[in-house]
Amino acid sequence: YEPDTGPRVRVNQVGYLPAGPKRATLVTEATEALPWQLKNSAGTVVASGTSAPAGVDASSNQNVHRIDFSSYKKAGSGYTLVADGETSFAFDISASIYSDLRSDALQFFYIQRSGIAIDGSLVGEKYARAAGHIGVAPNQGDIDVPCQAGVCDYSLDVRGGWYDAGDHGKYVVNGGIATYQLLSEFERSKTAAAVAAARGDNTLRLPETGNGIPDVLDEAKWELDFLLRMQVPAGKPFAGMAHHKIHDAAWTGLPLDPADDPQPRELHAVSTAATLNLAAVAAQAARLFANYDPAFSAKALAAAKTAYAAAKANPAKYALVSDGNGGGAYDDSNVTDEFYWAAAELFITTGQATYKADIDASPLKTANVFDAGGFGWQGVAALGRLDLATVPNLLPAADRAAVKASVVAAADAYLATQAGESYGMPYAPADYHYVWGSNSGLLNNLVVVATAYDLTGAAKYREGVVEGVDYLFGRNALNHSYVTNYGDVTPQNQHSRMFGNQLNTELPNPPTGSLAGGPNVDIQDPYAGKLLKGCAPQFCYVDDIQSYATNEVAINWNSTLAWVGGFLGDLGDG
Numbered sequence: 001y002e003p004d005t006g007p008r009v010r011v012n013q014v015g016y017l018p019a020g021p022k023r024a025t026l027v028t029e030a031t032e033a034l035p036w037q038l039k040n041s042a043g044t045v046v047a048s049g050t051s052a053p054a055g056v057d058a059s060s061n062q063n064v065h066r067i068d069f070s071s072y073k074k075a076g077s078g079y080t081l082v083a084d085g086e087t088s089f090a091f092d093i094s095a096s097i098y099s100d101l102r103s104d105a106l107q108f109f110y111i112q113r114s115g116i117a118i119d120g121s122l123v124g125e126k127y128a129r130a131a132g133h134i135g136v137a138p139n140q141g142d143i144d145v146p147c148q149a150g151v152c153d154y155s156l157d158v159r160g161g162w163y164d165a166g167d168h169g170k171y172v173v174n175g176g177i178a179t180y181q182l183l184s185e186f187e188r189s190k191t192a193a194a195v196a197a198a199r200g201d202n203t204l205r206l207p208e209t210g211n212g213i214p215d216v217l218d219e220a221k222w223e224l225d226f227l228l229r230m231q232v233p234a235g236k237p238f239a240g241m242a243h244h245k246i247h248d249a250a251w252t253g254l255p256l257d258p259a260d261d262p263q264p265r266e267l268h269a270v271s272t273a274a275t276l277n278l279a280a281v282a283a284q285a286a287r288l289f290a291n292y293d294p295a296f297s298a299k300a301l302a303a304a305k306t307a308y309a310a311a312k313a314n315p316a317k318y319a320l321v322s323d324g325n326g327g328g329a330y331d332d333s334n335v336t337d338e339f340y341w342a343a344a345e346l347f348i349t350t351g352q353a354t355y356k357a358d359i360d361a362s363p364l365k366t367a368n369v370f371d372a373g374g375f376g377w378q379g380v381a382a383l384g385r386l387d388l389a390t391v392p393n394l395l396p397a398a399d400r401a402a403v404k405a406s407v408v409a410a411a412d413a414y415l416a417t418q419a420g421e422s423y424g425m426p427y428a429p430a431d432y433h434y435v436w437g438s439n440s441g442l443l444n445n446l447v448v449v450a451t452a453y454d455l456t457g458a459a460k461y462r463e464g465v466v467e468g469v470d471y472l473f474g475r476n477a478l479n480h481s482y483v484t485n486y487g488d489v490t491p492q493n494q495h496s497r498m499f500g501n502q503l504n505t506e507l508p509n510p511p512t513g514s515l516a517g518g519p520n521v522d523i524q525d526p527y528a529g530k531l532l533k534g535c536a537p538q539f540c541y542v543d544d545i546q547s548y549a550t551n552e553v554a555i556n557w558n559s560t561l562a563w564v565g566g567f568l569g570d571l572g573d574g
């Protein structure tokens with residue numbers, strides 16, 4: 001299988017910020033430096049230089065050169081970069097290339113909502129659909145959901161929330177990190193030189209728009225209400241714990257409108273990881289909603305404290321890898337990081353000594369919690385560390401300085417990785433073992449680099465983020481953007497039961513701003529497994545609806561795109 005990768009000059013197909021770094025990658029057999037030319041839309045050469053041969057790139061096995069045209073800063077559209085007889089896709093140089101990325105990435109969440117009809121007048125008629133899983137046939141509903149056999153003897157109303165990805169499952173742990181990132185994207189604007197108004201009411205297209213509450217908080221609350229419903233009620237066994245997940249009894253095929261899903265829905269066992277996710281995110285929500293919805297803030301804080309206490313009483317209820325029939329397993333047998341994150345959020349919100357004592361007792365208090373592959377739903381210690389560094393809190397000055405220094409040190413490590421990558425991405429897991437959702441790992445590394453910029457104001461971190469997204473928008477081995485409708489060649493066929501245009505032309509493609517999971521050397525789905533066998537890491541991706549291991553959408557991936565999109569949007573001319 002030989003994918004069509006287009007022109008060998010690889011650029012950010014969306015464009016470059018006028019003041020920002022402007023780098024490209026040339027795929028060529030040549031070993032000596034080659035001339036390059038930047039042309040404007042009239043074809044006039046406006047800058048020129050010589051490429052830097054960089055040898056064989058380990059993430060793609062291609063021989064590549066680097067091109068740096070950062071010194072050219074004039075805004076315009078229709079630029080092309082020419083080298084070795086090849087002409088790149090045309091791109092803009094503009095301060096506004098990322099001005100819609102945050103809202104596009106966030107709008108995805110409304111379309112993923114369960115339990116509410118999606119209003120086509122808000123997001124386009126092609127995305128309109130009936131409410132899913134509210135007990136209207138053939139749905140069996142999420143309003144009165146019993147447990148799996150032997151797990152419990154009650155049922156819960158767990159309506160609402162977001163469908164996690166391309167399936168109709170709802171999982172507390174990836175819901176937790178996704179909600180955290182939406183809340184964090186908002187919270188960041190209070191501690192950085194960001195434009196708070198850009199995060200206010202009337203910034204998204206939601207049913208709640210105009211209610212006086214920032215839209216991103218409205219969207220986060222849709223999931224928060226669901227997460228709270230997943231908590232075991234008082235008086236029941238494991239009261240205060242959270243059920244790990246709720247999904248269909250058996251896997252369904254695709255496409256399948258949520259409202260047409262006939263499968264029985266089941267609550268799965270409680271888990272310590274889910275419970276601590278709930279504790280962390282509810283504690284975070286409590287401080288952010290305090291000024292907007294005091295009653296909800298109080299409810300969230302009470303739930304957070306109850307969950308945390310329940311997790312301490314049941315510290316080793318692990319979600320099992322074997323529990324993956326009809327939904328993802330989201331297994332996790334190490335919850336040290338979840339304990340650290342929850343203690344951090346509860347301490348930031350309450351200042352109470354008990355949570356500080358738990359942070360001090362955690363083996364992660366001073367550990368490096370940032371790894372090369374990026375944090376994610378299974379490893380969440382970084383979330384606590386980032387918030388302890390950026391959100392005002394009562395840590396003693398020395399502790400605060402140490403957490404800030406740890407974030408800056410991690411960002412420095414990612415910048416060093418980036419400097420060694422000819423495609424400019426600060427993502428290099430051991431042996432270039434790109435995993436399921438690699439694009440989210442890359443973006444989460446960019447969140448760390450961006451946070452170092454917020455903490456220090458040093459230009460190198462801002463530039464690291466700006467260059468880092470070039471890879472996502474087409475400066476890569478496949479010449480393929482990973483964000484729908486951001487670039488010339490973009491994902492149109494992500495795996496989803498809702499967006500099945502490849503299977504049924506009446507269905508829409510995923511909405512603008514949908515991130516694809518990305519290259520994954522393990523290619524676990526049968527389609528990619530056969531098609532891409534033996535692929536070099538960056539080539540382990542295909543824009544086909546059948547490839548759930550390389551080409552799915554997911555809330556915990558779009559959440560980091562929204563966070564980074566907010567950062568880039570704030571930069572403007574950055």
Ligand code: 9MR
Binds near residue numbers: 164166328548552553
């Ligand atoms: O994002 C998850 C990834 O980290 C795991 O390796 C993978 C296999 O367990 O599962 C991914 O999550 C999927 C979930 O299991 C089911 N719904 C779709 C999710 C995104 O692909």
